[in-house]
Amino acid sequence: MYLNCHSQFSLRYGTLTEVQLLELAVQMGVGYMALTDINNTSATLNFLKNATKFPLWPVVGVDFRNGVEQQYVLLAKTNLGFQNINEFLSHHLHSNKEFPRTAPCLGDTFAIYPLENVMEDQRVQFRDNEYIGVSIKNLRKLPFTKYIEHTDKLVIQQQVTFRHRTDFNAHRLLRCIDLNTLLSKLPKSEEASPDAIMLPIERLSDSFADYPFIKENTKRVMQRCKVDFFFGDQRTNQNQEHHFGSKNADFEFLKKECYGRLPKRYPHMNDSILKRVVHELDSIKKMGFVFDFVANYLIVENARANNWPHIGRGSGANSVVAYILGITNVDPIELNLYFERFINPYRISPPDFDIDFSWRDRDSVTEFIFDTFGNVALMGTYVTFQYRAVVRELSKVFGMPKEQTDNFLAGRYVDPEKDKYLRLVRKYGKLIHGFPNYVSVHACGIVITERPVEYFSATFMPPKGFRTVMFDMNIAEDVGIFKFDILAQRGLSKIMDCLEIISYNQPNAVVEDIDNVYHFYRDQNLNDLLSTGDCIGGFYIESPAMRVLMTKLRTNDYLGLVAASSIIRPGPGNGGMKNEYILRHRFPKRRANAHPIMYDILRETYGVMVYQEDVLKVAHNFAGLTLAEADVLRRGMRGKTRTKGVLLRMKDKFKASCRRKGHPERTIDDIWDQVESFAGYAFAKGHSASYTVESYQSLYLKYYFPIEYMTAVLNNGGGFYRTETYVNEIRKYGGTILPPCVNTSDHPNIVIGKEVFLGFGMVKSIENNTTERLLSERQLNGKFKGLADFYDRVQIGVEQLVILIKVGAFRFTGIGKHSLMWEAYLKHQKGGKKPKAPTLFKTPHIEYDIPELETNFLIEAYDQLEFFGFPFMSRFKLLKCKPSSQLLANDLPNFDKQKITIYGNLVTFKGTNTKNGKLMYFGTFADANNMFFDTVHFPKVAEKYRFQSRGVYKIKGTVMEELGYYCIIVDQLHFQEIMPDPRSHLPENSNKSIV
Incomplete structure (x- = not known):
């Protein structure tokens, strides 16, 4: 009967996992055990889940302390009592207030005061739910106090924090880390008593043999405590059930919004589409997932109202209802995506909607969710002690010089076996490695529950001011809490995007x-x-x-x-x-x-x-x-x-x-x-x-629809490689890369036939407002007739307009971009902005006499390098000196173990340390046909021939084969210069202007 046990989530104090506690209890023959971590409930759900596998009675609560000074232990009699404890704990954690000396009068709870506190406070009256905890150590004091007469209020309070001496030592080191102090200066008051261990139940019982009523009281208290949650296959959905007062009201709202928006998504609606919508709405209602659709819809509607860009992903993309509501932008009917894969009678988890927002907007989106829904919190996660960090912390605890620690971690000059403190650092560094250090915030998860969040966990308040549960996503899902993913970056949904591109x-x-x-x-x-x-x-x-x-x-x-x-x-x-x-x-x-x-x-x-x-x-x-x-x-x-x-x-x-x-x-x-x-x-x-x-799936799309697939890859932020690599893949498969066009392009890249129009989002220095105004005006009032028409219809500064011209966005006019730039500067009067107010009649445009201008492919390439970061043509065509070797990647098998010279465009490289600590590299290059080959740069070569920048390199080395894979062991690496920008090298007697 142990009613005051700590796990590692008594942070920087406890040493045992909740599973180790359960195993220890069984080993000791314990039938009743309470997990009561210090000001924390992170381990509670996992403790209750695992306790079902052990033959004992689990009890849960919290050990409330100001610092390390115990005030009382609160045990939960029921789930409601656990909620009350969590609410009390959360209130004080949020406001950083100390806990009162007297426990609050919370329903469905027991309060256990240590005998020392009761004696110090000279308490004489106790509520029905309040008890006095007596440890073995303090048992000898009891007969000499007046509290021996409170036979109905005394219970066993033998604290459990560790198993043995090693755990105790680890506990002391954790306390030093927490207090940032030397071990020699650690106050005894800051550490647990060495006897805070779990004894065999027979020994515990023998210690209280003269006080059978204490044992009986303890057993009775613990038997009256039962907190139940259902996990795994037995779980039920704990997410919020409705938003508008009832489940039916939510469904009526969902149906109304869906049918109201249907004509916009499906202007040519037919019976098949209508039948699909009816079927989906019926399935969503039967499965109890209406709120999940309503919540995501409200979130994206708020984002649209605030012009926050967003993209919906996840399995929800299979739903026509989600598409109609704008949660996703993938048409499942057009793409023949099966709704049954998304929701079926055997599914118990709600739909998976991953909604990406700009990192600038995510906090605002989160704030909206907290303001709109009832029981909301961020998902927690656990930050653990890592070995190298622990070694550094422990080195400070033992007062070791930093230089010695650095050498030890680097494996230099230090033999731990010859140094007492290093042996201890290594031993306890390994032991503490992996312990939870503190509870943090999950990268994107938000929980919205039907019951108060505190029904499941206490919450804490991180710096951004959104309350956060103390458990992580794994146990949350296990108990039936399914997070909403509000992401701060674009995720990858290449496959679905590719299908959409193919469809148009x-x-x-x-x-x-x-x-x-x-x-x-x-x-x-x-x-x-x-x-x-x-x-x-x-x-x-x-x-x-x-x-x-x-x-x-x-x-x-x-x-x-x-x-x-x-x-x-x-x-x-x-x-x-x-x-x-x-x-x-x-x-x-x-x-x-x-x-x-x-x-x-x-x-x-x-x-x-x-x-x-x-x-x-x-x-x-x-x-x-x-x-x-x-x-x-x-x-x-x-x-x-x-x-x-x-x-x-x-x-x-x-x-x-x-x-x-x-x-x-x-x-x-x-x-x-x-x-x-x-x-x-x-x-x-x-x-x-x-x-x-x-x-x-991705290979299928790449092979049969390579241009569409690679465009989808670009639209989803690329992958392992830089943007240029995927652009070159489009060219390799017969696609033509075109710059944005104000009459054709969108923010993402689009495909028309085999032409890929790069999106405005690919252009460096183009502001989001510029793109939004441009696209909005074109959508409302049609395509632009020319630069003058664009100038009249779109509010834009000269800098942004010149960028659009330089990237070729007005090439549909047939006028050279340099002439257009002259015209743009003249219209804007050297950078002045036109008035925002609309005019009834357009002012006639003055026709200017523009001088004859000339451009060439090299100027285009330099503009593309400036605004996109890569040229649309092969970098090999820009080389200042013609390559001395025409070898290609496919030729390598013909030169096994031979010295060769080959030219390659750098794709990527990765450095790694050899066993002796020296740096070497592995490189990947693309030849003139954009076929990949790999290189190995051993330390001597890596030090002498360094990677300079992106571009073409001349590579000399030896071809080596292993199991059919060919690579080049590099001897020399030389960066190849490209031709200079003609605008920087004008002929002295030129009769033409080159801009």
Whole structure:
């Protein structure tokens, strides 16, 4: 019977995870245990969830303290009592007020005062729900106080903060970190008593053998406490149910807005569209998701009213209702997207709407949500102690010189075994690594609940002033709270955008059902892209590392890509499993090297651990652990901070079980190293498979609709590479890149035939207001007839107008842009702005005699470099000196192990440290045909020949081949200059002006 237990979420105080507390309680034979973290409820839901797996009675509450001085412990009798405790705690955390000495009179709660406080305050009266807590240490004082007579008010209050001496030491170090003090100066008053441990229940009972009524009181109090939540499959949707007074009122509002906006989205409405709308509205109502649509609709409506740009994504894009309301801009009917994939009778979570806003607007959007809905809070997240940071903190605690700490972290000059303090720093640094340091704010999640937020958690107030729950998204979803994602940046929705582009650019094209991925798996054209690594723009498969892996694997099918998507992760790579998997995949004879049991367990991956589930398989079949034990190990491998201790204990158990099965010690160590390297990095197979589905979808669109797909990639912020890379891909696949046009272009890029009109959003220095005015005027009153017409209709400054001219936005007039710039300056009278007030009659425009002007491709290229960051033509055409070698990427196989010279446009490069701490680089270049090749720059070369800037380089080196993958080991790297801007080098006797 322990009613005052702390987890690690007694921040910088506790040392145990909630699961470790439960395990410890079972080991000690404890039947009743209360989690009461200090001024925190982060661990409560996870504690209650995990307690169902243990044979004990869980109780929850809060240990209220001012600093470390305990005032009282409040235990929740019911869920309402837990809410009352959370509201009380939140109120004081928000206002940064100290807790009163006397507990408030909260309903459905018990208050436990430490005996020391009661004696000090000389309390004589107690409410029905108030009790006096007595520890073993203070039991000897009790007979000499008047409180021995309060036989109905005394309970056992044996605090639990750690398990043993090591935990106690860690606790003291945490207190020093919190107070920023030396260990030698840590006041005893700032740390817990060394006896704050959980004793076996028999020993605890024996200590109170002379006071059976105390034991009985404690048991009775804890038996009367029962807080219930439902998790996982038993959960129900806890999100807000309605906004306008009732569920029916919400539905009527949704229906009215939907039918009111229907003609705008579908001007040529037919029975099929109407039938789809009726079906969706009926399904949304039956599934109880009306509020989710209403809330998202209100959010985007407010954004539109304030001219805040936004983009709706997520599974909600499959809904016609969402499209009609403007939550998304994807037409599911036009694109044949199935609503049943979005909502079906088996789905219990609400629709997933990810709404992107500008980072400038996000706080305003958040404020609107808080002002509009009832029970709102930001989602929390946990910031944990990282090893290097802990080492630095502990070094300060022990008073070590900073230089010594730097050398230790750098692995220089320091042998921890010869230094007492370094040994302690290393030991406790590893122990504390992963502990929660503080609770922070999730990047984008907002919760809107039916019950008060405090029904589930206390809240705190971060600097921006929006209250935030103390738990993270994982346990939130587990209990039925599904967050709204309000993002501060554009996400990637390349696939859906591409389908939309295809629908308007190629309306008669036959587009495969994007969800019918099984057809894509059998498409050899797509598999050929995988095996050659030609996957630029593809989801999760375009990075240099992934291209290299797929080339070496010769990935050419669905299962191969599923494995590659997981094996690229650091876990398999760090354990050497990636290379071994490649060899066994390519050379079947190599599979004979696998341990027979491992090969039998993991036949699909040739005896190599690839997926997260493989941990469970190996632990059960190789090590002989039970499935329950194996699952504990698997969860420990996920890298969650609260299960770090589990991993350490399971290592010993794993090896001991292997030895009992007779496995050789070397094999045991090798397999455990593979298991351990998975920690926090390996993908579950299902996760890899879901990535692979999107990879194949993106590959399908790239292969059959490359111009549309690459345009969609650009519209969604690109991917792994810079914008220029995706522009070059469009050119490679036969597309023509055109600058924006005031009569054709939009803010995003659009495609007409094989011409890609870059959007105004791609132009540097073009203000959002300029684009909005331009597009709004064109939409309301039609296309512009020329510069004069544009000048009359759009309020714009001369600087913005000149930028539009220089990028070619008025080329439809047939007049050279330099003549247009003269005209623009003259009309604006050297930068003056025209009046905003509309005029009844237009003032006739004066025709000016403009001098003869000349331009050329080089001037265009320099303007494009200035305003877009890249030229629309190949950089090779701009070189000052003609390349001395015409070798291309496809020629490399003909020069294996030979010295070559090749020219390449720099795509990307990545630096990494060698084992001896020296810097080397891996580079990716594109040849004159925009085919990629890779380079390796070892430290001596990397130091002598540095990357200067974007552009073409002359590369000298040796071609090397490994498993069909070719790269160049670089000897020399020389940046190639381009021709100068003609406007800076005018001929002395020129009769023409070059602007």
